[in-house]
Amino acid sequence: MKNKFILYFLLFPLAVFSQNVQEPTDTQKEWSAPYAPFRIVGNIYYVGTYDLACYLITTSKGNILINTGLSSSAGQIKKNVTSLGFNFKDIKILLTTQAHYDHLGAMAEIKKLTGAKMMVDEKDAEVMKNGGRTDYALGGGKTTFAPIMPDRLLKDGDQIQLGNTSIVMLHHPGHTKGSCSFLLKTEDDKKEYSVLIANMPSIVTEKKFSEIPAYPNIEKDYAYTFGSLKKLSFDIWLSSHASQFDLHKKHKPADKYNPAAFIDRKGYDLVLKNLEQDFNKKISKE
Numbered sequence: 001m002k003n004k005f006i007l008y009f010l011l012f013p014l015a016v017f018s019q020n021v022q023e024p025t026d027t028q029k030e031w032s033a034p035y036a037p038f039r040i041v042g043n044i045y046y047v048g049t050y051d052l053a054c055y056l057i058t059t060s061k062g063n064i065l066i067n068t069g070l071s072s073s074a075g076q077i078k079k080n081v082t083s084l085g086f087n088f089k090d091i092k093i094l095l096t097t098q099a100h101y102d103h104l105g106a107m108a109e110i111k112k113l114t115g116a117k118m119m120v121d122e123k124d125a126e127v128m129k130n131g132g133r134t135d136y137a138l139g140g141g142k143t144t145f146a147p148i149m150p151d152r153l154l155k156d157g158d159q160i161q162l163g164n165t166s167i168v169m170l171h172h173p174g175h176t177k178g179s180c181s182f183l184l185k186t187e188d189d190k191k192e193y194s195v196l197i198a199n200m201p202s203i204v205t206e207k208k209f210s211e212i213p214a215y216p217n218i219e220k221d222y223a224y225t226f227g228s229l230k231k232l233s234f235d236i237w238l239s240s241h242a243s244q245f246d247l248h249k250k251h252k253p254a255d256k257y258n259p260a261a262f263i264d265r266k267g268y269d270l271v272l273k274n275l276e277q278d279f280n281k282k283i284s285k286e
């Protein structure tokens with residue numbers, strides 16, 4: 001009886017907290033539309049929705065999930081993982097490219113379902129813990145996703161190791177203070193590939209950079225991120241949104257395994273160039 005009583009008080013704040021989540025509802029339908037999961041390359045699989053990219057990386061010691069989509073997508077992601085023949089509970093590590101509700105909405109639930117360890121760029125840890133409330137652009141005191149307690153904080157260049165897979169986290173701030181990309185090697189029976197899962201530095205705020213006291217380094221951070229992304233070399237690139245790397249032009253649901261479809265340095269450079277133009281236009285108006 002006493003134990004039950006204590007449990008009630010431990011769970012109570014969490015229950016109150018999750019009731020207060022105000023996930024934006026005016027989102028594009030592509031964000032929650034279902035999409036058939038598939039093997040992209042080697043041990044990397046697409047398990048996201050039509051536009052909100054989620055990646056499953058399978059290893060000899062369990063699996064890694066990067067991003068989740070909106071809160072309503074937990075079931076869809078689970079179904080995608082299972083239909084590829086993997087056990088959802090084999091997910092041991094959770095990662096995200098940025099602490100925004102469209103990439104973390106279902107993370108708290110998936111963490112609870114799998115017991116996996118959440119690892120996050122240290123600069124996004126605070127926002128992750130308060131469900132986006134202190135996010136400089138989307139927060140405004142509103143909790144936009146269920147808060148998540150990180151198990152490990154990552155710094156630029158840190159390695160995430162599971163089984164035979166090692167992923168390097170690259171700190172790519174601007175979009176959020178702790179946005180990041182992931183670089184890893186994978187192989188199939190024919191070839192080895194280096195794969196970049198990039199967080200493309202799109203601008204979230206209409207405010208002048210100089211009018212964001214919550215993020216005084218924002219302009220410097222974006223400039224750093226553009227510089228860093230331009231220098232990277234890789235064979236295949238993917239991103240936080242399917243539309244950013246043209247998934248739907250590169251892959252149709254009936255297609256067979258074809259990693260070559262994702263070899264596209266030109267597309268990457270063009271997306272970066274366009275985003276950097278937006279950035280330069282914005283700072284010219286400061």
Ligand SMILES: [Zn+2]
Binds near residue numbers: 100
């Ligand atoms: Zn975002």
